Amino acid sequence: MNPAELPDLKLLQLFDLLYDVRSVTRVAEQLGQSQPTISIWLGRLREHLQDPLFIRTPGGMAPTPQADALIGPCREILESLRRFAAWEIEFDPATAKRRFRICMTDASHITLLPRMLAHVRAQAPGIRLEAARIDGNTERALESGEADLAIGHIPWLGGGIYQQQLYTQDWVCLMNKHHPRVRGKLGLKQYRAEGHVVIAAGTGAQLLEQALVREQVERDVVLELPGFLGLGAIIRTTDLIATLPRHIGETLAKVNDLSVHPCPIPVEEFAVRQHWHARYHHEAGNRWLRDLVAQLFSSLR
Template identity: 85%
Template sequence: MDNSAASLADLPDLKLLQLFDLLYDVRNVSRVAEQLGQSQPTISIWLGRLRDYVRDPLFIRTPGGMAPTPQADALIGPCREILESLRRFTAWEIAFDPATAQRRFRICMTDASHITLLPRLLAHVRAQAPGVRLEAARIDGNTERTLESGEADLAIGYVPWLSGGIYQQQLYEQDWVCLANRHHPRIRTRFGVKQYCAEGHVAVTAGTGAQLLQQALTRERIERQVVLELPGFLGLGAIVQTTDLITTLPRHIGETLAQANDLAVRACPFPVEGFAVRQHWHARYHHEAGNRWLRGVVSQLFGGSR
């Protein structure tokens, strides 16, 4: 055993320090046993160990109770300092005050979230935490590593491949809709699979959600007439607004683009598996005050919304 291990073994048990602290005030072994939830013989054994450790009787029986010795009077101050330090240690937390914090938060998200979530999140953060800087990053194969390392604070989206060590909280569920020009000559309220197949489409090819759509098309044996493929949602609203092309996409981004570009929203005419948008963070930062604040803001703004 090395010297450090030996010195740790020589330290008194915490329960002996708690006994000394309480007995110094109470001066009665029976009452101390009751307050500590122990039997009187157990308290007597603990007191014997403490006496052996400091080589002093510490307390002497008198008609008025257990009177402390001069050694006890000298030791009670250091004992209480140790106990208070331990209390501060267990309650320690680096404070995070959004009103005064100067910090950058990096959030991994899809380009759909840039459109649907980021503007509202940014407005809230600027109002509540003017010194906080936000950075949006991509969700990709490095996302799990960046959450673990602390390079990224959160990942928001549909990321089912994130594995162990990652906490998650569901924000909202997604189903699927179709968007069309509000004045489209052929897209009316009744919109079925036959009409869907007859129209030209803009296909968004990136993201796990696009895989769910493709699986549904394959399952239903539907072949779209794809006129344009896009890697993301940038420009999609303007394209649908100025053409007779339609597009199929998750409801949250669909309704956001429809509102911004005056588009018609139609229910998808065939079943597509829905999914949940969640926020994800690594277990290392589960109790970190700043991360907790940011997660709380995201949950407050988007939890339970469609």
């Protein structure tokens, strides 16, 4: 046999079955082929292996010594192919030792990460989580495996990226419960007149800026922050207003005893999704992480 020419899979299956049943007729029945076809296949296999393999006797097709020697390797190949076809790397969260890197906004550090961490520590004590920024490198990081997931509003991600919607976000205003001038509902006139804290970060911030331009509202910006760190304490100790997505707004309000008001200007809602690359769609660990995120946050819809 030429080493470059390997027997077809069907020939190996024929060899395996014929070794057991010793009958070309029964092999043909079990493989759903005609007897002449099985005879042709057997001829090809004999030519490949340069041996008769089976000799017709009164008791059936008896294997030659060469067939006896080859049946073990043949069955190992077939079993390996069966395992290959059903291959799936198992992921047991209870025993796994692995790092998962998740790209997210700093708002998600406050709203999503604590809950994720609590569940991971309970279910998968050997798992290490690492939070990374969402930026222009996020798509490449997902493709290369440097990052496992990206969670947020990331409409610029391109092809090859799967996504699953977790929940939608509208916009609210956050302020001191004892604000000296705002009582009850926050109206547009009061919104224009008060001082504001602006958060420069956040993947949905552009939607707010577009709404302000569209409604011709110019805010009196007193403070601009790069992220949400410290925002709750600032609102609690001043008379400033912050406009931000509902989930982070309600979370900060609960922790800092602040009041939450509907935003008096119409701002487009956006969807928070988890994103992953097609290369890792079937990878067991990535699937486990995605399922965990979906279970934890899809209820926020």
